[in-house]
Structures are given as C-alpha cells and as structure tokens.
Amino acid sequence: MSQWSLTNPSRENLHLEWFLYNHILIKIHSAGQYPILVRKDGTFDNEVPHVEVILGYFHEKNKIYYNDVCVRVYSPKKNRPSIVMTVWKSGAQPKNLSADILINLAKMQFSHALELLKNMKDEFKKSKERVKEARAYPTIFDTRAAYESACKKLNVEALSDEICKSYGVQYGTFQFPDYTGNHCLKMKLARRRLRGLLKLAKNNPDQKHVIPEKAAILHMPCKVCEREPCFMPLHLCEHCWPKE
Numbered sequence: 001m002s003q004w005s006l007t008n009p010s011r012e013n014l015h016l017e018w019f020l021y022n023h024i025l026i027k028i029h030s031a032g033q034y035p036i037l038v039r040k041d042g043t044f045d046n047e048v049p050h051v052e053v054i055l056g057y058f059h060e061k062n063k064i065y066y067n068d069v070c071v072r073v074y075s076p077k078k079n080r081p082s083i084v085m086t087v088w089k090s091g092a093q094p095k096n097l098s099a100d101i102l103i104n105l106a107k108m109q110f111s112h113a114l115e116l117l118k119n120m121k122d123e124f125k126k127s128k129e130r131v132k133e134a135r136a137y138p139t140i141f142d143t144r145a146a147y148e149s150a151c152k153k154l155n156v157e158a159l160s161d162e163i164c165k166s167y168g169v170q171y172g173t174f175q176f177p178d179y180t181g182n183h184c185l186k187m188k189l190a191r192r193r194l195r196g197l198l199k200l201a202k203n204n205p206d207q208k209h210v211i212p213e214k215a216a217i218l219h220m221p222c223k224v225c226e227r228e229p230c231f232m233p234l235h236l237c238e239h240c241w242p243k244e
C-alpha cells in the first residue's frame, strides 16, 4: 500500500486494494466503488498513469458473488479528462469464483497493460483511425455479398445474417475504448448489414424469421459482446441471442 492512501471511505464488504507493479499504481476495486487515493506528496491517483482492475459482482441472499473482471488503463491529460482504455474483460464467469481467482486472471494482463500505457497516444489514434475506415462504405448493406466484400477489404470477420439480427448487434453499444478498434469496426459493419436485413423483412413481411434453438454451451467469447460462455450454433451469449 506504500506511499498511497485512501481519501474517501469505502464500503467495507467490497474488495479494495492497491499496490505498485513495476512502479505503476494498480488499484483493484469493485464496480460502482470510486476509491480516490492520494500519494504522500499530495498527488491524486487520477493525476498519474495507472491501472484499474474492476470486479463485477452481484448480490444473492445477502451474499456477494464476484463474476466479472476488467482491466483498464488511465492516462491523465493536463486539464482534460484522462484517456481510459479497456485492456481486457473476462466476460461473465460462473458465480462460484472467488475475487482472488478473477484478480489472478487480471494479473496476467498487467505487463500488456503497462505496455499500452507507455504507447497510449499511438494506440488511441490507431483505433480511432481503424473505426473511421467504415466511412468509405455504404451505411446499409442490402446484399450479403456487399457486406462480405466490405468485411474482406477491411479485414474484419463477417458475421452470419442470423448473428447480425441478434439482440446484441441491434442494441449493444460498441465504442472505443470499451472495445478495441477492430471490434468496433466489425460491429459497425454488422449493424449496417442488420439495416439491410430489416429493410428486406419490411418489404417481404411474410418471411418468417426462425430463431435457432440454443444447443451446446461453449466456453468461448460471444461473437458480439465477447462475454463467455456462448451457445451453439450461433456462438452468441445468453444476452445477444436473437429475441422473438
């Protein structure tokens, strides 16, 4: 805990710790908690580059279960809000995991996080440019071929029409820096394909939209929101699975 101390009270039953890793401050706390640390010389944590590990949790019968973790890097800018970038998210995990297991998963991302922190400006610029590449393409893909060809040229994965119609593609927000530039671009194109599909459905109202049954469970990230687990055959999580 060294030279940093807490300035504001924190809810006792939630996880909170901080330490230095290769001289960089790492702050681990539960979602919805906003601990502010101050250094002996009067510097606040948001004035220095640092890493935050945020633990997602939920309550059940008065017990707290941790089931999600994400790693973010903060790079302060003079007189402007810090650049915050999500380095990694575990996605929803089984609820019987302890906070320690999730923290250990997060720790595996620390060297990557520190690397990013060093090159933050470049990363930010690169990702923003990446998303802008969509501008050269139509805002609605009427045909599967037009969508696939754009994906190929932009070097992102083309999702199936079924996935493009999923709840996650319709209503999810995929913004940098919450997601990588690549993922934002992929979702931007998927949504343009969705628009084409919706237009088609409007013109042919009798076409029945059949939602496939959820089959085997896969411990792989969802194609839309990257949460685990997902289900066959669409590789979508519970949340993103197409609704009625």
Ligand SMILES: [Zn+2]
Pocket: 168, 222, 223, 224, 225, 226, 227, 236, 237, 238, 239, 240, 241
């Ligand atoms: Zn999902």
